[in-house]
Amino acid sequence: MYNNEKILMVKDLTFTQEGKEILKGINLTINKAEIHSLLGINGVGKSTLAYCLMGLNGYNPERGKIYFEGKEITDLSLSQRAKMGMTLAWQEPARFEGLTVKEYLSLSIRKNTEENLLEKTLGKVGLKPRLYLHRDLNEALSGGERKRIELASIYAMQPKLAILDEPDSGIDMLSLEKIIDFIHELKQRGSSILLITHREEIVEVSDSASLMCTGTIIKSGEPKQISDYFKAHCKQVCGPKE
Numbered sequence: 001m002y003n004n005e006k007i008l009m010v011k012d013l014t015f016t017q018e019g020k021e022i023l024k025g026i027n028l029t030i031n032k033a034e035i036h037s038l039l040g041i042n043g044v045g046k047s048t049l050a051y052c053l054m055g056l057n058g059y060n061p062e063r064g065k066i067y068f069e070g071k072e073i074t075d076l077s078l079s080q081r082a083k084m085g086m087t088l089a090w091q092e093p094a095r096f097e098g099l100t101v102k103e104y105l106s107l108s109i110r111k112n113t114e115e116n117l118l119e120k121t122l123g124k125v126g127l128k129p130r131l132y133l134h135r136d137l138n139e140a141l142s143g144g145e146r147k148r149i150e151l152a153s154i155y156a157m158q159p160k161l162a163i164l165d166e167p168d169s170g171i172d173m174l175s176l177e178k179i180i181d182f183i184h185e186l187k188q189r190g191s192s193i194l195l196i197t198h199r200e201e202i203v204e205v206s207d208s209a210s211l212m213c214t215g216t217i218i219k220s221g222e223p224k225q226i227s228d229y230f231k232a233h234c235k236q237v238c239g240p241k242e
Helices: 046-054 078-084 101-106 115-123 143-157 173-188 223-238
Strands: 006-017 020-031 035-039 063-068 086-089 161-165 192-197 208-213 216-221
Touching: 006 046, 006 192, 020 035, 020 046, 020 063, 020 192, 020 216, 035 173, 035 223, 046 078, 046 086, 046 161, 046 192, 078 086, 086 143, 101 115, 101 143, 115 143, 143 161, 143 173, 173 192, 208 223, 216 223
Parallel strands: 035 192, 035 208, 086 161, 161 192
Antiparallel strands: 006 020, 006 063, 208 216
């Protein structure tokens, strides 16, 4: 039965790619206005789950159901899910050749494209507007810079659910503090957040957490509990066999 406090429910989700079962009966619940971390080492299926949740082409589950705000969305397209208020920040942010940073951010703001609002949005991810607002969004920007610009676009968008796939990827430690502050402020503005990471220290910013190993979620609970279990057991549970 659906609970009004829950924004996302995943039930028994299974996905196979090139004959290999990547997701093996995933069950996951995210409450409204909470940060839920999905922790796991690289290669256990975290990004694949994110793509299935967003409905990317080629990521249709063989079995299971996905519910968003009580409505089943398993067979809806990416654009339909986006219109409902879901968005995904990719682990490897895309380049949008031909657009300036200002133009890219303006795409996320439906009602107000005033420059001071765009400047505020860049500031939230630790980028100085005078240095970045009028730059081209191309290969001249580092991966970390593009990652922060993409996060700024999500802040401007104010989604109901933001799926952040490795938001700390390519980010130095000084910038990481800004990203953590950004995640908290995104929550304060009313967004629910699924925070995908392989770093246990990132989990500590969340309200709840789940541990993913070999294509399934093996444990959910308090962030510290999940983080401690990950540190103590993850290599034995998830890592390569000797």
